[in-house]
Amino acid sequence: xxKINLFFLSCLLFGAISCSSDDDNQSDTxxxxxxxxxxxxxxxxxxxSKDISIEGATRITGAAPTPNGDIxxxxxxxxQSGFLNSGFDISFSAPQNYAGAYLLIKSNDGTMASxxxxxxKSTALRSAPKKxxxxxxxxxxxxxNIEIEVDFGNAIPPGKFCYLLCxxxxxxxxxxxxxxxxxxEAWGGNSALVGTWNYTKQIENGVTILPGEKSECEDxxxxxxxxxxxxxxxxxxxxxxxxxxxxNSDGTYEYRSDDTNTGFNYSAxxxxxxxxxxxxESGYYVSKGKWAxxxxxxxxxxVEFEYLExxxxxxxxxxxxxGYVDFDGSTVIDGSSMVIKFSYExxxxxxxxxxxxx
Numbered sequence: 377x378x379k380i381n382l383f384f385l386s387c388l389l390f391g392a393i394s395c396s397s398d399d400d401n402q403s404d405t406x407x408x409x410x411x412x413x414x415x416x417x418x419x420x421x422x423x424x425s426k427d428i429s430i431e432g433a434t435r436i437t438g439a440a441p442t443p444n445g446d447i448x449x450x451x452x453x454x455x456q457s458g459f460l461n462s463g464f465d466i467s468f469s470a471p472q473n474y475a476g477a478y479l480l481i482k483s484n485d486g487t488m489a490s491x492x493x494x495x496x497k498s499t500a501l502r503s504a505p506k507k508x509x510x511x512x513x514x515x516x517x518x519x520x521n522i523e524i525e526v527d528f529g530n531a532i533p534p535g536k537f538c539y540l541l542c543x544x545x546x547x548x549x550x551x552x553x554x555x556x557x558x559x560x561e562a563w564g565g566n567s568a569l570v571g572t573w574n575y576t577k578q579i580e581n582g583v584t585i586l587p588g589e590k591s592e593c594e595d596x597x598x599x600x601x602x603x604x605x606x607x608x609x610x611x612x613x614x615x616x617x618x619x620x621x622x623x624n625s626d627g628t629y630e631y632r633s634d635d636t637n638t639g640f641n642y643s644a645x646x647x648x649x650x651x652x653x654x655x656x657e658s659g660y661y662v663s664k665g666k667w668a669x670x671x672x673x674x675x676x677x678x679v680e681f682e683y684l685e686x687x688x689x690x691x692x693x694x695x696x697x698x699g700y701v702d703f704d705g706s707t708v709i710d711g712s713s714m715v716i717k718f719s720y721e722x723x724x725x726x727x728x729x730x731x732x733x734x
Contacts, residue, residue, distance in 0.1 A: 415559055417535035418484040424537045425481040425489035427529035428463065432499030433479075440478045440492040440542070441550055447471065449543045449551035457670055458528065458560040459679050462699035466524040466541065466556075473545040477524065480540045482555070495524055512678075512703045512718065527698045534562040561677070563627025565669035568709040569676065573732035575619035575633075580728055588617050590638075598642070600649035608651045611640045615656075621732060629667045629678055634660045659687035663702055676707035676716070 451468050458464040466479075476496040481489040537560075540553040578585050585591045590613040598606045615636040623629050639654035665680040680702040684693040705718040712734040719727045 414534045415536070415562055417533070419532070419535040419537040419560070421481045421483040421487050421489040421537060424483075424532055425491055427531040428481070429527045429529070430479070430493055430495055430499065430524060431527075433493045433495040435491055435493055437491045440480050441544075443542055443550040443552050445552045446549040447473070447543060447545050447551045449554065451541070451554045451556065453556065455557050455559070457668070457675075457677065457704075458526075458532075458558045459666075459668060459677065459699065459701075460532070460534065460560065460563060461528055461530060462666075462679050462701075463525065463527040464558060465701070466526060466539075468522050468541075468543075470522050470543055471545075473547075474522070474543055475546045476544055478542045478544065478550070479524070479526075480553075482538045482540055484536055484538065484557075499524070528560075532560060534560050536560070559670070561668035561670060563666045563668055564625065565671065566676075566709070567625070569623045569667070569669060569707070569714075570625045571623060571734050573621045573623070573714050573734060575616065576731045576733050578616075578728055578730045580726055585616075587619075588615060590615055596640075598646055598649075601647050602649055604649055606645065606649050606651070608640070608645065610638070611651070613638045617658075619732070623667055627666050627668070628664070630662070630664045631678075632660060632662045634658070657687060659685070661685050665699060665702065669707070674706060674708065675704060677701060678703040 448471060449468075456464060474497055476494060476499075479493040479495060481492075536557060538555055538557040540555050542551050542553045544550045575587060577587070578591070580591060590610070593610040593613040595607065595609050596611040598608065600606050615638075617634045617636060619631065619633045621629065621631040636656045636658050639656050641652040641654050644652035662684040663678070663680045664682045665678060667679070668677045669675070670677070678701075679699040680696065681699050682693070682695040684691065686692075703716075703718070705716055707717075708715045714732040716730040716732070717728065718730070719725060
């Protein structure tokens with residue numbers, strides 16, 4: 377998704393498929409979870425369907441076309457989270473002849489919405505935003521090539537609903553439906569997270585990295601102007617100097633990361649056929665938005681609604697009406713210590729443990 381500064385139908389005849397409603401509501405003494413019974417409320421299918429939007433999709437009243445099962449389709453996840461005034465993403469792999477998908481909303485009691493969405497392939501193929509200075513920018517998603525962004529309006533409250541998803545091809549074949557149940561998280565949810573947290577270290581594939589130390593170093597091979605090859609070790613390294621995350625009890629958050637990049641000079645290195653490094657370049661990234669905590673999965677999610685990115689004299693800022701899932705990962709609190717876990721892939725898999733303290 378981004379770079380490692382710290383930091384997602386069928387038709388009515390399938391109504392017999394039921395959503396899971398088994399919840400583990402045991403308290404977590406280590407995480408001081410605040411119970412959110414409102415999130416267990418079964419939401420009305422029509423209420424949800426009428427207040428969601430999918431850019432480029434067509435809303436159609438009536439029953440979705442009947443599947444014939446002649447196109448393979450599966451999804452690895454059967455549950456996921458959604459977020460107030462934001463929504464959720466549907467990610468999956470699809471065969472080459474994929475042409476689109478049908479999405480139908482369903483309530484926990486099996487009631488189907490009176491309409492469905494036809495989502496063409498051109499709408500579903502999306503690329504995630506890239507923000508070079510964002511600490512979570514390389515946080516991995518499942519290796520999928522299709523993503524459907526489902527946006528919520530203001531009428532959808534915390535609670536649970538399900539959706540049925542079928543894909544189809546240009547020949548009229550429609551897959552069997554896959555059912556996924558969504559828990560719309562209330563903002564906030566864990567009082568132990570509230571406070572200001574400062575980055576102390578990270579462990580990347582077993583190697584401990586402290587603030588100000590190099591990480592994510594990469595090598596490069598250059599073809600020099602004299603036709604020789606030059607192998608440069610650590611031509612690029614990322615340095616996280618500091619990171620401060622403030623989590624508020626009203627469900628909002630703000631973080632700032634300050635970083636440095638090694639300044640490798642390609643042209644001078646190619647001309648001289650030796651490594652040439654310029655002055656290191658410093659920058660920072662500020663993210664503001666809302667946070668949620670999934671008590672069953674022990675996961676914290678940061679949904680970014682505005683950001684500011686600066687490098688040198690270049691400043692970029694932006695906002696998002698529906699928000700952007702900036703971080704979603706395992707989060708464990710032990711007193712004044714927080715450990716966040718996430719991973720990303722770039723040639724190899726990087727497993728990160730990110731440590732913060734109050």
